[in-house]
Every structure is written in structure tokens, then in C-alpha cells.
Amino acid sequence: MKSVGIIGTAKNTGKTTTLSALLRSLKNRKIAVTGIGYDGEEIDNITMLPKPRLYFEKGIIVATAAKCILNAEVDYKILKKTSIPTPLGNVFLVEITKPGLVVIAGPNRVSHLKELMKLIAGLGIDLLLVDGSLNRISPMYLLDELIFTTGGSKNTDIKILTDEMVTVEKIFSLPSAAISPDSVSSISFVSGSDFIPCDLATFIDDDDLGILKKCIPDRCEKIIIPLFFSEYALTGLVQFLKSRGSSVAVNEIVLLSPVHLLLSSDFLRLDSLLRLLSNSGIKFSYVFTPRLKAITINPFFPKLYNYHFVAGYLDKDEFLKSMKGKLSIDVFNVKERFDFDF
Amino acid sequence: MKKILCVPFDPVHDVGIKIIKAELDKYGHDTKLLSPDLTPEAIVKIAASDKFDFILVSRTLGYGVAELLARFVDLLDAAGVRETSKIVIGGKPITPELAAELGFDKGFGANSSMEEIVAYIEGREITLSGQGLNRTKKDIASKYDYSFNNLEIEALLGSIADKLIDWAKTKSSPGIQRAVIREKIFNATDQTEKDSLLKEYYALCDTEIINANTRGKFIKGVRKVTGKELENLANFIKHRKPVDPVKIQHADNHPLVFKFLGSGCPIMDITHAKVCERYGIDGFLVINPSWEARFEGLIEGCLTHENDGTITSFDNIKLLRDSLDSSTLLTVRAHRGLNTPETILLAGLAGADLAKINLVYGSLGAGTDPVRLAVDGLYAIQLAARFNMPFDIPGNDELSGVPAWKSLAGLLINVMIGKKLGAKPILKPLFCYGPHIVINGLMKQNYIDYNTAKILALRSIVNSPIWPGEPIAFMTQSEERVQSANANSYHAALAAGLGVDVITVASTDEAYSRGPICVTSRIDTIRAITDAYKFVGNASFKPTPRAEEFTKMLIDKITEVLTAVEARDNLPGAIYDGLLGNQEDGAYPGTFGAGTVN
Numbered sequence: 001m002k003s004v005g006i007i008g009t010a011k012n013t014g015k016t017t018t019l020s021a022l023l024r025s026l027k028n029r030k031i032a033v034t035g036i037g038y039d040g041e042e043i044d045n046i047t048m049l050p051k052p053r054l055y056f057e058k059g060i061i062v063a064t065a066a067k068c069i070l071n072a073e074v075d076y077k078i079l080k081k082t083s084i085p086t087p088l089g090n091v092f093l094v095e096i097t098k099p100g101l102v103v104i105a106g107p108n109r110v111s112h113l114k115e116l117m118k119l120i121a122g123l124g125i126d127l128l129l130v131d132g133s134l135n136r137i138s139p140m141y142l143l144d145e146l147i148f149t150t151g152g153s154k155n156t157d158i159k160i161l162t163d164e165m166v167t168v169e170k171i172f173s174l175p176s177a178a179i180s181p182d183s184v185s186s187i188s189f190v191s192g193s194d195f196i197p198c199d200l201a202t203f204i205d206d207d208d209l210g211i212l213k214k215c216i217p218d219r220c221e222k223i224i225i226p227l228f229f230s231e232y233a234l235t236g237l238v239q240f241l242k243s244r245g246s247s248v249a250v251n252e253i254v255l256l257s258p259v260h261l262l263l264s265s266d267f268l269r270l271d272s273l274l275r276l277l278s279n280s281g282i283k284f285s286y287v288f289t290p291r292l293k294a295i296t297i298n299p300f301f302p303k304l305y306n307y308h309f310v311a312g313y314l315d316k317d318e319f320l321k322s323m324k325g326k327l328s329i330d331v332f333n334v335k336e337r338f339d340f341d342f
Numbered sequence: 343m344k345k346i347l348c349v350p351f352d353p354v355h356d357v358g359i360k361i362i363k364a365e366l367d368k369y370g371h372d373t374k375l376l377s378p379d380l381t382p383e384a385i386v387k388i389a390a391s392d393k394f395d396f397i398l399v400s401r402t403l404g405y406g407v408a409e410l411l412a413r414f415v416d417l418l419d420a421a422g423v424r425e426t427s428k429i430v431i432g433g434k435p436i437t438p439e440l441a442a443e444l445g446f447d448k449g450f451g452a453n454s455s456m457e458e459i460v461a462y463i464e465g466r467e468i469t470l471s472g473q474g475l476n477r478t479k480k481d482i483a484s485k486y487d488y489s490f491n492n493l494e495i496e497a498l499l500g501s502i503a504d505k506l507i508d509w510a511k512t513k514s515s516p517g518i519q520r521a522v523i524r525e526k527i528f529n530a531t532d533q534t535e536k537d538s539l540l541k542e543y544y545a546l547c548d549t550e551i552i553n554a555n556t557r558g559k560f561i562k563g564v565r566k567v568t569g570k571e572l573e574n575l576a577n578f579i580k581h582r583k584p585v586d587p588v589k590i591q592h593a594d595n596h597p598l599v600f601k602f603l604g605s606g607c608p609i610m611d612i613t614h615a616k617v618c619e620r621y622g623i624d625g626f627l628v629i630n631p632s633w634e635a636r637f638e639g640l641i642e643g644c645l646t647h648e649n650d651g652t653i654t655s656f657d658n659i660k661l662l663r664d665s666l667d668s669s670t671l672l673t674v675r676a677h678r679g680l681n682t683p684e685t686i687l688l689a690g691l692a693g694a695d696l697a698k699i700n701l702v703y704g705s706l707g708a709g710t711d712p713v714r715l716a717v718d719g720l721y722a723i724q725l726a727a728r729f730n731m732p733f734d735i736p737g738n739d740e741l742s743g744v745p746a747w748k749s750l751a752g753l754l755i756n757v758m759i760g761k762k763l764g765a766k767p768i769l770k771p772l773f774c775y776g777p778h779i780v781i782n783g784l785m786k787q788n789y790i791d792y793n794t795a796k797i798l799a800l801r802s803i804v805n806s807p808i809w810p811g812e813p814i815a816f817m818t819q820s821e822e823r824v825q826s827a828n829a830n831s832y833h834a835a836l837a838a839g840l841g842v843d844v845i846t847v848a849s850t851d852e853a854y855s856r857g858p859i860c861v862t863s864r865i866d867t868i869r870a871i872t873d874a875y876k877f878v879g880n881a882s883f884k885p886t887p888r889a890e891e892f893t894k895m896l897i898d899k900i901t902e903v904l905t906a907v908e909a910r911d912n913l914p915g916a917i918y919d920g921l922l923g924n925q926e927d928g929a930y931p932g933t934f935g936a937g938t939v940n
Contacts (some may be wrong), residue, residue, distance in 0.1 A: 037412075038443035046408055064887040065442065071581055085449050087441040108415075109424045134412035136445050138419035141925045195477055201390045202421055204383050215439050228390075228421035230383050258422075263413070 001121045002342070003143040004293065005130040009164065010154035014298030014334035016040060017054045017147050019131050021296075021332075022247075025339040027057065033124045034063035034106035034116060036140075037133020039104050047302045047309040054104060054131075056096045061123060063116055065105040067088045074100035074205075080121060085110045093119060104131055113139040127342060141257035145293040146172075149334070151312040152301030162322045164267035165295055169327055170274055172292035177254040177285035179224065187212065189245050190222035203229035209236045216250070224254040226287060231265030235273050242280040251281060257288035294330040294340065297323055344371045344374030344395040344463055346428075349385055350378040350415065351401040358432060359400035365456050366463065369635050373767035376880075382414045386421050394427045394462060399446075403435050403838030408444060413446035431433045431463075436896070439568070449709055477589075477669045480598060481845050482807050483766035485733040488757065491847070492803040498904040499758035502913060509912040512668035515939050516546040516638050517718045521725070528656075528691055535898035547639030554641045559798065561633065562646040565643065567609065567643060568599070572644065572661075574620040575609050579616065579665055588622040590868060592875040597837050599843040599871055600671070602813070604629030604860050606647035608658045612665040614861045625671030627698060627846065628662060630654045635679025635709055636934055639708060654685050657681025659692035671695045673734055677704035680935045682718040683725060690729030696768075697726050701913065702752030702922050703739040712914035723765050732766035736812045743777040743928030746796055747899035752922045755913065756899065757806055768807045768843070771796040773833050777928065787888065789818065791834060794885045797840045803899060810837050811846035823866055826850035830867040838875055847871060 004022070008015045018038055033056070038045070040054030042183070045157040054075060056062060066089030069076060075098030075287065084091040084107050091106055102326070107113045113130070120128055131145060135154075140146055148168055156159050187198040198207055203225055212233075216223070222318070243249050255261055261284070277284065295321055301311030316333055323331040332338040343784040348363045351358030353388045356378045363373045374394075376385060389397055390557065397418070401411060409749070411431065418424055424447075429447040432454070441449025450459055460469070475656060490496035525542045544552045558566075568569055590599050600620055602612040603626045615626055631651030634640070652658060673696035676685035682699065689697050703721040705712035726733045735756040737749040746928040753769050759769030773793045779785050786794045800808060814833040819826040827850050837845045851863040907916040923929030 037445060038439050041439065045437065045443055046403065066437075077542045084448065087438040087446065105439075108442065108447075112424060133443050133445060135409045136412045136416050138416035200389050204387045208387075228386065228417060232383075260420055263416055326368050 001128055001144070002126050003117065003128040004145045004147065004342075005132060005143040005290070005293065006147050006149060007132045007137050007140055008135055009150040010300055011046065011134050011154040012044070012298070012300065013149040013151040014296050015132050015149050017298070017334040018053060018147055018291060018296045019022050020052060020054065021334070021338055022129055022340055023054075023056070023060070026127065026342065030044050030059075030124060030126045031129060032061035032063065032127075032129065033129045033181040035104035035105065035133060036106060036108050036113065036118075036136055036209045037131070038088075038103065039131050039133065040101065040107045042280050045304075047306065047312070047313070049309055053101045054100050055099065057099045058096055060096045060097060061093060061125060062102055062104065062228050063091050063093050063106050063120065064102060066092050068103040068105050069094055072100065072102040074102055079123070080119065082116065082336065084116055088121035090117065099246045106130075107139070108133070110142065117142065129144065137262060141290060143245075143290050145291045146269065147294050147296060149296045149298060151178065152296030152312060153298065153332075156301065156312075156314060158319050158322050160268075160313060161297075161319070162326050163271070164321060166326050167267045167271040167274070168262065168295075169292060169329060170173065171258045172290075173257065173268065175283070176289040177224075177287055179254060184224050184226045187227065187254045188221040188224045189215070190224060191217060191218050191219045192221075195197055195224075196220075203231070203233045205233060206236070209233045209240075210235065213240055214286055222252040222254055223250055226254075226256050228260070229255070229264055230241030231269055231273055234264060238273065238276055238280055238282060242276075252283050252285055252300065254285050254287060257290065258285050259288075266293045266304055282340070292329055295323065295327060296332045296334045296338075298334045300335065337340055343742070344370055344706045344796040345393065346373045346396045346398060347374055347389055347394040348375040349397060349399045350376065351385075351399045351411070353378050355402045359398060362398060362432065362456070362459060368408045369460055369464070371463065381411070382417055385414070386417045386423065387567035388417060389423045389427065394609045397423070397427050397429045398431050398432060399429065402433055409442050416470070419445070433461075434824045450758070451840050468546045469609050475622075475669055478668045479671065482598070482671075482696075482768060482809070486807050487804050488761045488767070489805045490538040490803065491805070495754065495803050495901055495904060498908045499754055501908050502755055502904065503758040503762050504912045505911065506716060506759065507720065510717050513717045513939050515714055515717050515933070515935070517680050517714070518683050518721045519689045520639060520681070521721065522544050522755070524684050525687055527587070527866060531903045538602050540617045542851055543639070543691060548637045549636050551639035551641060551670040552848070554822065555747055560641070560645075563606075564645055564653065567644040567646050567708065571609055575665070578613070582812040584660040588620065588872070589620040589807055590872045590875060592625070592836075592868070592872075593880050595841060595880075596835070596875045597673070598624035598841065599834070599868065600627055600673070600844060600846045601626050601864060601868075604627055604650060605650045606631070608646065608652055608661050609856065610642065611652055612662060612934060614864060615666055615670075616859050618864055618868060619667050621671055621865055622872065623670070623868060624844070625673065625695070626662075626921065627654055627675065628654075628659070629675050630678070632678075634681065638680050640681050640684055654681065654688065654690045656692050658695055659688055665695040673698055677701070677710075677715070677719065677723055678708040679710055680714065680718075680938075681744060682715065682722045684709075686722040686725040686729070686731070689726060690731055697722070697731050697733050698734045698736060699723060699733045700737075700752065700756055701725065702755060702917060703736060703749070705914070705917050705932050706744070706923045707742045709932035709936050711936040711938075712931050713939050714911070715932070716914045717939050718750065720759065720763070720798075723760055727760075727763055727765035731758060732807075734770050734809055734862075735769040737772050738812055739923050739929055740774060740922065741816065742777040744777075744926065745778045745899070746771070746792070747896050747926070748903055748922050750796065750800060750896065751900045751907070753800075753804065754904070755907070768809050770811045771800060772811045772812065772816060773810040773814040773837065773845075775818045776816070784892070787886070790883050791831070791885045791889040792892050793836060794840060794883070794889045795896055796840060798889070798893040802893070803900070809844035809846070810842055813846045813848040813852070815848065819848065819850070821849040821854040823863060827866045827870035831870035834871040835874040836883055838878050
């Protein structure tokens with residue numbers, strides 16, 4: 001089973017429209033759909049503006065919260081009532097028997113998505129689509145391919161939006177570490193075939209950095225950080241290793257996934273970190289390497305006007321031209337018809 | 343004991359989380375409150391350094407904040423904190439849907455109670471979402487014995503009621519005969535017998551009713567509700583139970599709150615009713631079309647009507663009753679027109695809880711001939727007693743211009759008749775700014791004294807339930823919704839302070855809707871009253887000394903009116919003579935059914 005996730009850089013960047021485009025282009029495939037938040041509702045929970053709905057054809061498997069499916073405007077057959085909780089009840093796995101609109105609210109954390117993916121894999125599904133929520137990304141590293149959505153809702157400056165996506169593309173282009181996900185659970189130093197663990201629960205601030213620095217053994221080629229880290233601590237580590245020069249032979253820092261790197265800071269600060277890395281002789285690699293499939297852009301943004309939100313739009317042609325000029329992967333405007341090829 | 347990290351994820355608005363922390367401390371939980379100036383990363387480090395059972399996050403919401411919260415959830419997830427700690431969001435606009443969107447395990451919003459939060463933390467079941475209203479049906483009349491404190495008035499009323507009952511005992515009407523036949527039809531098991539009874543029934547009906555029932559030729563604007571409409575309604579009710587129960591009353595002794603139904607369409611009535619139930623409404627009064635009052639006989643079936651007033655039929659009342667929560671009370675208007683006995687019968691058979699009957703107002707302000715209504719009304723009250731349905735007596739003749747003392751005298755006559763016939767009457771004096779009040783400046787100084795005096799006067803006379811209506815704040819509302827909601831809330835607070843049993847409230851657009859009222863304006867007044875009850879609690883308004891003067895005046899004038907009525911041979915005669923409201927007041931004896939009593 002292939003799995004594809006849709007990640008937003010902010011609310012209202014076009015995740016729902018992108019998912020709808022995927023559903024449209026994947027007719028006659030055995031697909032399942034879930035989401036890590038709440039999507040497909042009629043009116044936005046925050047801006048109170050109308051939202052695009054999610055329409056599901058007959059035969060699609062949907063994993064959504066009990067309350068959502070019970071109120072859905074479709075007919076369905078319940079395949080399984082899982083014990084995966086959400087604020088709207090446990091997740092139900094259903095097969096759509098009469099097409100219509102459904103709100104998607106699925107597992108909202110890593111371990112629950114993992115559990116659901118196992119269940120769905122057992123149903124003989126070709127493709128699992130995982131809808132994102134807001135700018136949430138943490139569970140998405142489990143998936144095979146990711147589509148990023150960005151737009152005026154994240155920033156109204158097209159140049160900044162483009163630079164951010166350039167950084168995202170760079171981050172996803174970093175190599176796999178060829179390490180089994182189950183082989184490490186704590187920060188470890190690799191020396192030859194030896195794994196030396198370091199007792200740190202997080203790698204966030206100066207204290208954590210200080211402890212880690214002291215723990216680095218004299219002979220160490222790789223440092224594996226399979227947990228949450230901040231860009232601040234990671235930059236500090238790269239600067240430290242760089243300042244030590246050839247006396248420290250560390251040439252690789254293994255992170256859990258590009259998603260974790262994205263989580264560690266904002267995109268533009270990460271670009272500075274990548275530039276610092278580029279002439280340090282050190283490389284980043286990942287335990288999990290989801291592929292960046294495409295980027296979709298949404299010129300629409302909710303604009304504050306007289307204390308309420310109205311629709312605002314970026315220049316769609318300029319936006320698309322800017323993105324396509326700087327990125328090597330596919331870029332689509334969600335406001336225009338587009339199809340994905342899997 | 344649970345270990346809880348309290349996170350004020352907001353530089354300013356941290357009062358909510360502080361209150362919750364203090365409450366959880368009282369329950370013996372181990373809480374740690376963070377300062378409001380920490381970065382998300384710093385909070386994650388604290389959360390990851392110790393195993394907390396719960397991380398409670400408090401935050402006001404605006405555009406952009408959702409992304410901050412979502413990233414914070416991601417950080418906790420990436421740090422593995424979610425495997426040991428449940429993360430919970432709290433804030434005024436938080437709903438379960440928003441909590442799901444943000445990625446939290448649970449969300450508590452403006453309507454969440456502390457009990458609910460503590461129960462969640464302690465892993466206890468609490469009757470909440472999807473569990474219905476979680477209340478029991480109230481018996482409004484149960485604590486009253488109808489004993490009289492004013493013996494002079496008791497004697498006058500006793501004589502008036504005895505004379506009326508004696509006068510009516512040899513009389514009958516087509517309305518009574520139809521009720522008798524209708525009950526036989528209801529109990530008949532054999533179709534031939536039913537057909538034969540229906541023939542007898544139609545012999546007592548007007549042509550319009552016969553045509554509707556036998557040929558499907560309905561009065562303009564009336565049609566049958568379709569099977570598909572009923573199916574859709576059933577689905578609506580099945581999937582949309584009142585969640586997160588709301589209670590209007592802040593103190594146990596606060597009055598129940600009723601609203602009107604009567605859009606013409608029972609499905610629209612039910613849709614509105616289900617929304618109102620969600621906001622804690624206690625009961626509904628069903629109002630029938632005015633044309634129904636003019637015809638002998640009722641149309642059968644589940645019917646919709648494109649103008650004001652929902653048609654009185656067994657199927658319509660039963661549909662309403664079955665669609666409401668079992669704890670929600672339902673009263674059916676019966677005292678207007680020529681079908682009072684049959685309406686009470688259908689209400690009783692369909693499971694209504696109360697019925698609305700007033701022999702005096704029904705004759706003076708509602709168009710029915712006094713003789714006909716007296717005869718029909720007595721039979722109807724006996725039926726109400728048989729079905730154990732209390733009957734509520736609206737004093738809306740005051741709106742025609744009748745002075746309050748005449749209206750109150752009429753209510754008391756009904757109470758004594760009800761008492762004598764073994765029924766349970768409920769007094770419904772008006773909380774209004776009626777014509778007589780306006781003309782005489784009785785509320786020029788304030789709206790408290792005169793309304794208070796009505797309650798004090800009635801209470802000094804008889805130990806009966808009191809239900810100001812109908813609705814409260816009548817003639818004090820304007821087209822402006824905020825003003826209307828305020829007017830209702832002030833009157834409700836006054837009613838609560840006076841310790842009455844029930845109030846009826848309008849919507850904020852009731853007088854100005856220019857058509858069907860909208861459900862949001864129904865909620866306006868319910869929410870306003872919920873706040874008014876909370877505001878007034880067990881306190882009350884202090885009337886000026888004028889209230890006492892008004893009370894004394896009302897009792898004296900009620901006594902005068904009743905003395906005059908008692909001097910007549912019977913109640914209809916007194917009504918014809920204008921003793922309970924005359925043409926000068928703006929009240930005219932009705933003419934529907936004149937000459938039909940045999």
C-alpha cells in the first residue's frame with residue numbers, strides 16, 4: 001500500500017481542494033482516506049468563511065470519527081469500529097456505499113496513525129490518502145509521499161512563500177541514512193559498529209547541547225538524533241562540530257525525518273542552517289525519507305476587513321511563475337483544474 | 343491523583359487555567375502551573391522531563407493562533423509526550439470540532455462545566471454529549487392544594503362555579519358530542535364500527551371539514567405531510583440529539599421556561615423545538631390556526647399549513663410529543679373556538695402534558711360564544727382531569743384592554759371550576775404592558791410594581807401554581823433584537839425573584855417577524871433568560887411601596903367583580919353583560935357557535 005499525505009503550511013492553503021483533486025484523479029483505484037485533524041466542514045471553525053467540502057465516491061474506504069460519519073450525507077457500511085480516539089469519538093473504518101459528503105477527523109498523533117495504517121493495509125488498499133490539518137506535520141513522516149500546500153494564508157509575500165518552498169525542497173532532497181527505524185530510540189553516537197547512547201530526552205536548549213557536547217566520544221562518525229530537536233540546538237551542534245574541525249571526525253548527523261527538521265523551526269531559519277551545513281563537511285540524513293511529490297499553491301487568503309474575514313487573493317499567475325521558476329518538482333494552482341499521476 | 347501540567351499558552355488571558363488549576367487542587371490532584379511567557383520548545387522540554395497524565399493548554403483564539411497551537415501539538419507529538427500525556431485545549435471558542443482540527447485529545451469551551459473537566463481528568467463517565475437532556479419531567483401542579491386564603495373570594499367563586507356547573511349539567515353541544523364519538527372511534531377495533539361512527543361524526547361537522555377528511559379537499563394552504571418528509575424528520579431527530587445539556591435555571595426554584603410552537607408546519611415546529619431543547623427549554627405551547635376556531639370538527643392526519651398556527655390533529659400532536667425529549671412538557675391550546683372538548687381528548691390521547699383552557703378569555707378575546715364555551719369548557723376540564731393533565735389559564739384578555747382585576751377574576755373563576763371538577767388549574771397572569779396599563783400610567787414609574795402586585799394578589803387569594811405569560815414582556819419588545827432579549831430577561835428575573843412556577847417567553851422577533859419567526863431569535867431570549875437567572879440567583883427585586891397599594895387595589899377590585907358576577911344567574915350571562923370585560927375595555931363576547939348548545 002502506498003501512502004500519500006497532504007501537508008499545509010497554514011490553515012486555508014488548499015489541503016481540501018488538493019485532496020479533492022487527488023480523489024478525482026484516482027477513480028477506479030482501491031483507495032482509503034483519513035485525516036489528522038478535521039476537514040470537509042461547511043464553515044471554517046475559525047474564520048466562519050465557507051469551505052470546500054469533501055465528496056466521496058462509492059467504494060472509497062474512509063476512516064473518520066464516529067460523530068462525523070453518523071452525521072455524514074452518504075450511505076456507508078461500517079468495516080470496523082477502532083479504539084483510536086478523537087475528540088469526536090473513536091475512528092470508524094467505513095466503506096462508502098452511496099456517494100456524498102463526509103467530514104474527515106481521523107487519528108491525530110503518530111502512534112494512532114501508525115495503528116490505523118496497519119488496519120487499512122489489511123483491507124487490500126492500493127493507496128492511502130492522509131489529509132493534513134492546519135500546519136500539522138508530525139505524523140506525516142510515516143507516509144511514502146507528501147504534497148505540500150502553501151498560499152496567501154501563510155504569507156502574502158510571494159517571494160517569501162517561494163523561498164520557503166525552496167527550503168522545503170532542499171530538506172526533502174537530503175539522503176536516507178540506511179538505518180532501520182527500530183534500531184535506535186535514543187540519541188546515539190556511532191563509532192564503527194558501536195552505538196553509544198546518550199541519556200537525553202530532548203535536544204532543545206543550551207543545557208541539552210552542553211550535555212551532548214560532553215558526551216561525544218573521541219571517535220565518532222555519526223550522531224543519531226531520533227527524537228525531537230530544535231533548530232537552535234542543532235545549529236549549535238553543527239557550529240560546535242565545525243569549530244572542532246578535523247579533531248572530531250563526525251561527518252553525519254542522522255535525524256528521524258525531514259518532517260522533524262521542518263518542525264524544528266521556521267523555514268527560513270532552516271535555510272540558514274542548511275547553508276551553514278554546506279561548508280562544514282557534515283551532512284544530514286534521515287531514518288525515514290518520505291518523498292516530496294508536489295506543491296500546490298492557493299492564491300486565496302482570509303483577509304481581515306472591518307473586524308471580520310473576507311476573501312483576499314494573491315496574483316495567481318505571478319505566484320505560479322515564481323514557484324515554477326525556483327522549484328524542480330510539480331507545482332499546481334489549487335484554483336485551477338489539475339490531476340495527479342500515481 | 344493525576345499529575346497535571348497547566349499551560350497558559352497566552353501572554354495575557356491566563357485566568358481560565360488558573361481557575362481550573364485551583365479547582366483541580368481542591369480535588370487533590372498534583373498540578374503544576376507554568377508561567378505565561380515560555381516558548382513552545384521550553385514547554386515541551388518541561389512536558390517531556392516528567393510524566394504528566396494531562397497537559398492542559400489555555401489559549402484565546404484568533405487567526406494565526408491555530409497554527410501556533412497546531413505546531414505546539416506537533417512538538418509534543420514529535421517529543422513522544424503524547425504517548426504518556428493526554429493533551430487538552432481550553433478556551434471560550436473551543437468546540438470538539440476545533441479540538442480535533444488542532445490535534446488535541448479533548449477540548450473544553452465556553453459551555454463546559456468544571457464538573458465535566460474534573461470528570462474527564464478523573465476518567466469518570468459523565469452524562470454529556472449524545473446523552474440527551476438528562477432531566478426528568480416536572481409536575482407543575484404537584485405542590486399546590488388549591489386552598490383559599492381569602493374566604494370571601496372563595497365563597498364568591500364557589501357560588502359562581504356551582505351555579506355554572508348546575509346550569510350546564512343538562513346541556514350539550516356538537517363539540518361535546520364529537521369528542522364522545524371521537525373517543526369511541528379511537529377505541530373501536532372493528533372497521534365497520536369505525537365507519538359508522540365517522541358518519542355520526544361528520545354529521546356534526548362543517549362542510550369544509552367533511553371535504554378535507556373524506557375527499558382530501560383541504561382548506562387553502564393545508565396539505566398532508568409526505569412520507570419522505572416524515573422520514574427526513576425521523577433521521578434528523580435520530581442523528582441530532584441535544585448534546586452537552588444546557589440548563590436555563592440557575593437555582594432549583596427558578597421558573598420553567600416555555601415557548602410557543604405554531605408555525606403551521608409540524609416539521610418546522612419540531613426542528614425549532616429540538617434546537618430550543620438544546621438550549622434547555624422546558625416546554626412548548628402549541629398554537630392552532632385561527633380559522634380552526636370557526637369550524638365544527640377537526641381535520642385528521644399529519645398536516646402542514648402554510649400560515650400561522652399548527653393544525654390540531656391526533657397525528658400532529660403525537661408527532662410533536664414523540665419528537666420532543668420525554669422530559670419536555672407540551673401544552674395544547676384548546677379554548678379557542680368550537681373544538682375545545684375534542685382538542686383536549688386528542689391532546690390526552692396523544693400524550694400531551696397540559697392543555698390551555700380559559701372559559702372567560704376564550705369567550706371575550708378569542709371569539710367563541712360564551713354559552714358554547716361554558717358548556718364545552720366544563721366538559722373539557724373534566725376530560726383534562728381524566729387524563730391527569732393540568733390546564734393552564736391564560737389571562738390574555740388584558741391585551742384587549744381589559745383591566746388586570748377583571749382578567750384575574752376570570753382566572754380565579756376557572757381555578758374554582760377546575761378545583762370542583764377534580765382538575766389541576768394553573769393561573770397565568772400577564773406580565774405585560776397592556777392597553778389599560780398604558781392608558782392609566784400604571785407602569786410609568788417601573789415595570790416591577792404592577793406585575794409584582796398581580797402575583798402577590800393571586801397568592802394572597804389561593805394556593806395555586808402561577809405561570810406568568812403569555813408571553814412575558816408582552817408589548818415591551820421592539821424590533822431590535824438586543825432590546826427584546828433584554829426586556830425578556832428583566833421580566834424573567836422578576837418572575838424568578840417572585841418564585842413563580844413557569845414563564846412563557848417569546849422570541850426576539852415575535853412581534854416583528856412578518857412571517858415565521860426564526861430559530862436564532864428563539865435562542866436569543868432563552869440565552870438572555872439563562873443569564874438573567876444566573877444574575878438574579880436567589881435574590882429578588884425590591885418593589886416600591888406602590889406594589890403593596892396595587893396589590894390591595896387588585897384584591898378589592900377582584901372582589902367587586904366577583905360579587906357582581908355572582909349576582910348573575912350564570913357565568914355566560916355575566917360575560918354577555920361585560921362584567922369581566924366590556925366594549926369600553928375593548929372586549930366583545932364571541933359569536934362562534936352561538937345558538938348551538940342544546
